[in-house]
Amino acid sequence: SQKIEQNSEALNIQEGKTATLTCNYTNYSPAYLQWYRQDPGRGPVFLLLIRENEKEKRKERLKVTFDTTLKQSLFHITASQPADSATYLCALDTTDKLIFGTGTRLQVFP
Amino acid sequence: GAGVSQTPSNKVTEKGKYVELRCDPISGHTALYWYRQSLGQGPEFLIYFQGTGAADDSGLPNDRFFAVRPEGSVSTLKIQRTERGDSAVYLCASSLGTVNTGELFFGEGSRLTVL
Numbered sequence: 317s318q319k320i321e322q323n324s325e326a327l328n329i330q331e332g333k334t335a336t337l338t339c340n341y342t343n344y345s346p347a348y349l350q351w352y353r354q355d356p357g358r359g360p361v362f363l364l365l366i367r368e369n370e371k372e373k374r375k376e377r378l379k380v381t382f383d384t385t386l387k388q389s390l391f392h393i394t395a396s397q398p399a400d401s402a403t404y405l406c407a408l409d410t411t412d413k414l415i416f417g418t419g420t421r422l423q424v425f426p
Numbered sequence: 427g428a429g430v431s432q433t434p435s436n437k438v439t440e441k442g443k444y445v446e447l448r449c450d451p452i453s454g455h456t457a458l459y460w461y462r463q464s465l466g467q468g469p470e471f472l473i474y475f476q477g478t479g480a481a482d483d484s485g486l487p488n489d490r491f492f493a494v495r496p497e498g499s500v501s502t503l504k505i506q507r508t509e510r511g512d513s514a515v516y517l518c519a520s521s522l523g524t525v526n527t528g529e530l531f532f533g534e535g536s537r538l539t540v541l
Contacts, residue, residue: 359532
């Protein structure tokens with residue numbers, strides 16, 4: 317069956333360090349992948365989109381990689397700040413809709 | 427408004443009642459999506475509209491769930507004979523074209539509690 321897996325455990329890191337979140341998928345062949353941020357009680361907010369022919373994408377302190385052979389995307393936040401604390405969701409396209417992973421909660425402490 | 431608007435933000439109802447949840451997408455967005463999110467889970471796809479028609483309703487869990495978008499703008503998700511398992515946050519999102527043209531813009535959600 318199709319599955320999208322993200323770290324179910326919360327990720328706790330110290331301010332200033334790099335946070336790395338993982339998204340693994342099986343039985344999909346997505347043309348692209350998206351990452352969203354979700355704060356408690358709010359809707360998800362789009363961060364980055366990466367296409368299957370792109371190995372890496374950057375936006376300010378964010379970096380996403382996409383390895384279609386490993387079926388994995390890594391999401392990095394460099395120089396993390398307490399304001400980066402949130403749940404981060406990866407999502408894969410299936411032609412006409414996005415399918416989301418369960419999300420990883422990131423906690424950045426001072 | 428500039429964003430996706432969902433009403434009500436909170437709805438508490440009794441088992442067996444009928445519920446309607448409304449979504450007002452960003453003006454000009456032709457695609458509209460409904461997702462459902464339970465605590466600690468990612469959004470679960472329910473239905474996708476392109477214009478007025480439901481292009482993909484494969485995520486609707488059963489025939490108690492129905493959604494309409496009669497004029498290609500506002501959409502209503504309708505749940506008949508609600509059950510306690512329907513309790514969740516119902517999220518609506520819109521986008522300019524099909525999903526592979528870019529991001530989805532989400533509303534803040536409607537939290538449904540079935541007692």
